Amino acid sequence: MLFSQVVGQSELKKKLRDSVMNSRVAHAQMLVGPVGSGSLPLALAFAQYLACTNRGETDSCGKCAACVRYAKLEHPDLQLIFPKNKTAKIDHKNFSSKDFLPEWRKAVLGNPYLSLNDWLKELGIDNKQGAINVDDSREVLQNLSYKAYEADYRVVLIWLAEHMNASAANKLLKILEEPPERTVFLMVAESTENMLQTILSRVQMHRLGRLSEKEISEALSTGSDDGEQMEKLAHLADGDLNLAKNLLEDQASISASINFFIRWMRACFVLNLEILQELNEEFNALGREQQKALLAQSETILRKVLMYRTLPETKTKLLKEELEFIHKFSRFIQVENTASMLEALNEAHYHIERNANARITFADLSFQMSDSLMSQAMN
C-alpha cells in the first residue's frame, strides 16, 4: 500500500513520514479511527514505507523488492495478526492468524477499508465473534526471537487490537515495553474503550478523523460517474469509506438485477426461447455466489411487485427504475401465481447452492416462471 492510495488523513501521513525521516520511529504505535476511516491502509502504507529501500520524501518507491512483496502483503519482516475464529476448514484446537493468512491477504488486498464483519463474512463465520488469542501472542514472541531479518525495521501489525483477549494482551506486555531493536508494533483499532490500560500506556497514539464527504465522493468517483449521486452516497456513509463502497456496489448490483429480471420476465411471458437461451448463457457465466444473489434479488423484486399490487402506497419505498417496471408487471401478478414463482426461485436457489448444473436449473426455472405468468394472463 502506498500513502497515495490512502484517502485523506494527510496530516497524520506527514507525521508518520517525518518520524522515519528523523529516525524517531516509536517502537509501539496505535492508529485509532472509526470504521472506514482508513486506519488499516494507513498502517500498511506506513509499514511499507519503513521497509522500502528507496523511499522518497512523500511515499514508498513502489518498485523495490520490499515494495513488491508489500504489494502482496508477503514481506518476511511483516507479521500480521487479526481477529478470527474457527471455520469449517480450520477447526483444530490451537489456531492463530497464520492459519488464515491467505484468506486475510486476499480480503484486504480486495478492500483495505473492510470492516471486521466483512472479514468474518469472508470466512463464512459472521455469526461468530473474532478474537486475537494467546497463540497469536506466542507466535509474535517466537518470531521476534529470530535475529535475522532483511528490512531496516520489522513490523508486527495487529489489526483491531481491541479484540485481543486478556491472555493474549498480557503475554505481549513485556515485549511491547522492550521490543528487540528496530522492531515496530503497529496496532490498529476502532476504539480503545475495552483495551487494557497497560497496553495503552505503552503505545504512541495516533487518532484518525472521519473522512469528509468530499474525500469520500472523490474516492468513489471514477470520473465519468454522476457527481451528485456520489455526493448522496458520501452523505449516507457518514465518513465511512467502506460503507460508501458497499452502498455503491449494492446499487450497481440492484440495477443490474432489475435489468436482468425485466428482460427475463418479458421473455418468459411470451416464451421467447431465443432470448431465454441468451439469458441462460449470461446466468451460466456468473459465479455461484452471483447466481445465488441474482435469484435472491429476483425474489425481492417479485415480493415488491406483490406488495405494490396489494398495498399500492408502498411505492414510495421503491427505486425509480424499479417503480416503472413494477407498475407494468403488477398486472400479471396475483397472490397465487406469485407464490408459485417464489417457490420456484427458492428451489432454484437451493439447487444452485448444492452445485446443481446452472444451465439446467435456470432453464427449468424459466419454464416454471413462464407457466405461472401465462396462467395468470389467461384468467
Ligand SMILES: [Zn+2]
Ligand atoms: Zn520501495
